Every structure is written in C-alpha cells, then in structure tokens.
Amino acid sequence: MYELRLYVAGKTTKSVTALSNLKKYCEEHMQGEYSIEVIDLLTHPQLAEGDQILAIPTLVKKVPEPVRKIIGDLSNKEKVLVGLDIRPK
C-alpha cells in the first residue's frame, strides 16, 4: 500500500503536470494499491514544515519506508519509478 503526498502551490502548470503524471504512473504500476493526497501549501503553509518541503512540486512517499522525496514535475518516468522503488514492468 503506497501512501503518496503531492505538495503543490496553487494551480501552476508544473503542479498540474506533476499531478497528471503521478496519476498515470500509479495507474500503470500500482493498480489501486495507492493513495494520493494533494496538499496545497498556499492554503496550508504550516504543513510544509512537517515534511521539510522546499521545492514545488514535491512528491513524498511516506509508506512503505524509506521516506523519499521526489521533486519536479515528474516528467522523468525512470527517475520517478526508481524514487518510488517500483521496478518498471
């Protein structure tokens, strides 16, 4: 079960791209065993501290361990999958 959190700052192109990319990869490789939480830091700035968010957009994989942060609009699929510890099928 993957718990993923995507931190964005409003509806910028990068954020939208990241979200759509993420959804695509998850459907492809995790088939339902995932949950995506989108946190908008413009509305909840205090949440940036908890996960030590610096860059936007950032994808944080909380479960399973280890915690990984993937920054950028997720256009590089290889890196995203490696970051999520998912072997490409």
Add this chain to the structure above:
Amino acid sequence: MVYICTKNSVSLYCSLFRIIMSDTLTPNLNHSNPLNTLNKTPTGISGLDQITLGGLPTGRPTLICGSAGCGKTLFSLEFIIRGAQEFNEPGVFIAFEEKAEELATNVASLGFDLNKLQEDKKIKIDYIHVDRSEIEETGEYDLEGLFIRLDYAIDSIGAKRVVLDTIENLFSGLSNQTILRAELRRLFQWLKDKGVTAIITGERGESSLTRQGLEEYVSDCVILLDHRIINQISTRRLRVVKYRGSVHGTNEYPFLIDEEGISVLPVTSLKLNKPVSSESTSSGINALDEMLSKRGFYRGSSILVSGTAGTGKTSIAASFAHETCNRGEKCLFFAFEESPQQIIRNMHSIGMNLEKHVDDGLLQFYSSRPTLYGLEMHLVAIHKAIRKFNPSVVVLDPITNLITVGTVSEVKAMLVRLIDFLQEEQITVMFTALTLNTVINEQTDEGVSSLVDAWLLIKDIELNGERNRGLYIMKSRGMQHSNQVREFVITSDGLDLVDVYLGPEGVLIGSAREAQKLLEETGQVLHTHAITRKDRELLRKRKVLQSKIDSLQTEFESTEEELNKIYIEEDLKKEIMEQNRQKVTDIRRGGNK
C-alpha cells in the same frame, strides 16, 4: 600633518592617519534628514553599531561570511535575539545546519533563553533539512516551498529580522545549479520586497568571498569575519567589506566572544579633542607630591613608571591605587605578571592594606597572562572591564610583557587607543614598564614615553659597593617638577623619598648617607658638649672675678671711709682752729674795753 621620520614614528603616524581618516565618524543612530538616506537597523552587538554608523541596512540583505568557527551563527543569532529583546523587533531564524534544540543549548551559555522567546512569539526558529539521499530530482521545479515556509514564518510573528544560516546547504542538497541560482536571486529580491532586514551567512571561499558566490546576489552589505592564529595566539577580526549607501569604518576590528556574546572593539574618536581637567590627584607618596608643582598628577592623564627589575614600580602603582581607594574612588588594577593575592600580600608587608579595598568594592584586580590573548583581545577585554566597573583610576602593571604578543609598533598602537579611550572617559592611568639593565638610554622599549603625560624613572645607583634606588621625574606635562634625583626607599611603613644629602663630595645615598649623617651627628654632640664645658668654665671665671670685684669694692669702701674720716678731721681741725683763733683774738681784744 608633520611627519617626523623615524621608523617607529612613521608607522605610528600612518596608523593614526589611517584611523583618523576612517574615523571622522560620530554614531548617529536616529537620523532623519530630508534627503531620504538609508535607514539602519541597530544590531545591539556592542561596537558594531558604531562601526557601521547605526547598524545594518534596513530592509536589505547583509552577507556575513567567514570560515568555519568564526562566529557567523552566533553573530546572526545575537542579531535576532537582541532585536527581539532590545529593539522589539521579532525575528525569524531559518537554520539549515543546526536543529532548534541545538541552537537553544548553544546560546543558553550566553544567557539567552531561546525557548522562552519562542514561546513569547518573539522569535521563530525553523529548521530546514536538505538531505541529498532523500531527494530525487525529476523535471522542472522551483523553490516555492521555501518561500512559502519563510512567508508563513515571517507573518506568524510579524518579523522584521530574518536570518538564513547557511543557505549554501541548499547547494549540497540540490544538484540543479541553474534553478537554484535563479531561485536564490528571486529569494533575495523577495526578501527586499517583504521589507525585512536579513542576514545571510556563507562559508568563506578559496578565491571568492563565499564558496558558492553568494556575494553576487547579496551585495548591499558584506561583513567578513576572520579568525587568525598569529604566534599561537588566536585573534578574531571583523571587517566591513562593503556597505552600499553609507560611510563605514573600513579597518579590521578585533572582536571577542565571551559569556556575554560578541563584543567588537569600539571605535574611539581619535580626533585629539578630548576634555581635560585641571584637578590633581595625589600619588600616594607625600614626598613625590611635593616634587610636583600641582601636588599630584592631573586627573585623566597618563603616567609611566619605568625602572629596572626590582626597583619598586609595582609598589608605586599599588600605592597610587591605595591612595585612590582611600579617597573613596574606584580603581581597576590590571596585573599582567603577578597574581592579585601576591600583590596584596606584598603590599601588606609595606603597610598597605589592599584587601580592605577589595572587600569594599573599591579595588578590583584583573589578572591575565599576556600570552593568553592577542593584543587586540587584551584591548577589548580591558575596555569591557573598564566599562563594567567604571573606575576613576586604572593601573596596568606591567605593559612590558605585552611585547611577547606583538611587535613594538603594535603595542604602541594599542596603547595609543587605550590612552585615548581613557582620556575621553577622564580616567587616570598608570603604566609600569621594565627597562633593561644594559640599556642606558632614556627611552623605554615600547616607545611609550612620548605618549604619556608624566614619566617617573627609577634608577639603580651603584656606589660604594651597594645599590640604591633613585627616583626622578623625567617629565610631567603641564606642571613644574623638581629636577632632583631623590633616594627612593621602601620601608615597612610605606614608600618614601629621602631628602637629598649633600656631603662635601656631592650627593650621598645609601650607607654613605647614613655614615655622613652619623658623622655629622657625632660632631654635633661633641660640639654641644664642648659648649657646655666652656659654659661651665665661664661661670667659674665669673665667680672668681665676682669675688674679686667684691673684695675690691670693700677695699674701695673702706678707703672711702678713711678718706672721708680725714676730710672730716681736717674740717674739724680747721673749725677748731678758727674757733681758737677767734677766742684768742677775742681774749686779746677783750682787755681794752
């Protein structure tokens, strides 16, 4: 300026000139004038606000760079803390290296309670952790997260001051330099727009001011911290490299980190226009006071006591201190060679009770080995001690071993600043200095003699197989002084100057003097004795004569009586004869009637 061309003087004048040039400064913290000049934020760090003429530029970022362990974090922490405590400006500290708890412990030793300040919402500490192993960069991104966090932190307490320490950690965490640099540029512009006064710290680079070249972005004000080891002694220095929009002191200023935080050596106005006093303070030795026409030294002046080893310089200094305390004024005694207990014990043996003054709080000892600090640090430490204790008299005993930590010209420069500072505060200062036995010149090694207002020289005079001390006043500015060499004695009742003894061959000192004295005394006694003897003889002679007179007198009287008797007899005879003749005549005539 008149340049007197001797090696030492040139360097002194050059350093003075340099200091004066940069020191046509008078701190002007609350400055409002029509031309809309740069506003400054006072830092609260002692001495720094004077160097920068008011503090750091308001609303602009300042770069503080230095190598590891220079004190950048402490500097920025003090900026924030003092801002919150003293100037009521809340501040945000963004730490990239230490966690909040670590910072709190680190500054607790300085007496700052970070936790309480955070609770009171005066300070916010945010720890941003950048761990390269956790991060995977995929595609385009920006550092909006940082901005958001910063924004949130500033708005949550209404902060006016921000510190980013040290932002170069981002470079080690994120590999995309282009994005990073672009974002940094955007960040500093954002900080300016936000109107906060920010401090950015950076590590010293090899060829540039900072390793990552932050000075490109932060160029309104750059301060460089330095930590140097010279001759095994470490000195910390600070230099304002750049300050856009303001005049500033450009020299390197030494600073000290101690239990109260950072103290930068304050700049004293070296314009030679200090107040002077005409009051005189006694030296503690009556005979010495008499040698000076004002019966003491001017208040606020500087006095040098020099002499070879064992001539009693410390004793003179201690008696000056003793006298000051007896008057009820405070004295600060800097001992660079003996420990305070030693001095107290030694002075006790000559009749000075210094312990009592220490207990009364009038006398304070400050002792340290000169090799403990560099020269500049000594100056800062002396400044601090003086400002805390506020004495009216300061004694430095001796200044000679300061040479072990600096060259002659450096010591001289330091003493110039010290004397200036003390004159400004109208504090009288006495220095003692050791002169070497072999050197016969009248110049002390430190060349200090030209700086001081009064100079007492104690000389060892060797005569007749013994050594005695002679004291004389080489100079005393502003008053007449005796030109005699008086013999200086240290007795169990204190110090004294003995009268000059003129024997038939000249001045006599020591045992020769005693011998002469004895001689004269014996002569005196004999003389009196002789006179008494003569007196008695006279008396006797008088008696004899008196009796002679008496006998003559009686003779005279008896002769007189005899003469008188003869006269009376004669008279009687005459009378009787007359009578007889008359009778006879009468008888002769009587028959014819």
